[in-house]
Amino acid sequence: MSTEHEQQPAYQNYPAMPPAQPAPWSPGMPPSYGMPAGPYGMPPSPYGMRPGVNGFAIASLVLGILAPFSGLVLGLVFGIIALVGIRRTGERGRGMAITGIVLSSLWILLVVAIVVFAVIAAATDPTRTSSSGANTSYNFKPGQCFDRDNTSKAVTVRDCGQPHDAEVFAVEPLSATSFPGTAAVQAVGRSRCTADSDQFLTPGMNYPDIEVLYLYPQQASWTHGDRSVKCYFANATGAKMTGHVKDTGVPYNADQKRYLDAVAPYNKIVDEEENAETFAEEHDVAVRSVPVVQQEIAALQAGPWPAAVQPSVDKLVAAKQQELADRQRAAAATDEDSLDDALDDADSHDGSVEAKAVRTALHLPAG
Structure with a gap:
């Protein structure tokens, strides 16, 4: 048995590869930088400008302080306008606007309170x-x-x-x-x-x-x-x-009517005396008042009066007798001072307190 050796493929002889070169970033060589970078961009813009103060806010604050002299409502209105504008534009002055609104509101409340107080005071003054x-x-x-x-x-x-x-x-x-x-x-x-x-x-x-x-x-x-x-x-x-x-x-009953008839002439002469202005007029009334008081006394003394009324009538007669003496002095006066003094005494002895007691006892109006 013959044995055949397997034929190995023949390889073509290639020239040897040169030694591998280190990659540009390998440790063996310094790094190769690319093209130099271009110039930096434009420097960053500066921070935004600080917003201004809203003019209406300033006006609201000033008017709020000077409200009584510059118009009560303007400070309030300008403050509201300022707040609306500040919210839209971002301007400063919100605190001033709020202060102006508060001050104007306080002034308005104060003025309203004063007016209300004045009205109430006028109604009860x-x-x-x-x-x-x-x-x-x-x-x-x-x-x-x-x-x-x-x-x-x-x-x-x-x-x-x-x-x-x-x-x-x-x-x-x-x-x-x-x-x-x-x-x-x-x-x-x-x-x-x-x-x-x-x-x-x-x-x-x-x-x-x-x-x-x-x-x-x-x-x-x-x-x-x-x-x-x-x-x-x-x-x-x-x-x-x-x-x-x-x-x-x-x-009226009989006693009531009799009393009213007795005092009616006296009330009439007193009214005339109060309307007299000159010395001559006052003296004339004083002279005519003497017989009037005498007749009043006589009518009161004529009686009889009910038992509950008689004591009050007696006191009235006593007062009228004092008044009669004073009026007689007034009738004899020759100067204004003497006349006035006598009439003042007559007024103090006119029996008004005693007359009221008589009227009450007779169930007549106080008069």
């Missing part, structure tokens, strides 16, 4: 004085009824068909061009309101619990155009009234 000693402020018409607060003296119009404190029955204008003085205004109230009440009430009827009172202007209210006296009825006991006074009267 004693610009008028009542003959009953009550101060009040109002503008009534005849036929109106009202309540009066005992503390503030403020008055409120009421329906006369409902319980009320008083009823206005007349308004008497005052014709003076300048304030005539408290005494003169009171004299008008006493004389005119008494006369008006007689016309308003049912003739021949007695209103025992009703007082005739009046409100009259003082210097302060006169300067504000208050030029009238308001006459009104009120219950002498302070109780509420319902309905109109003229519908509540009762007939």
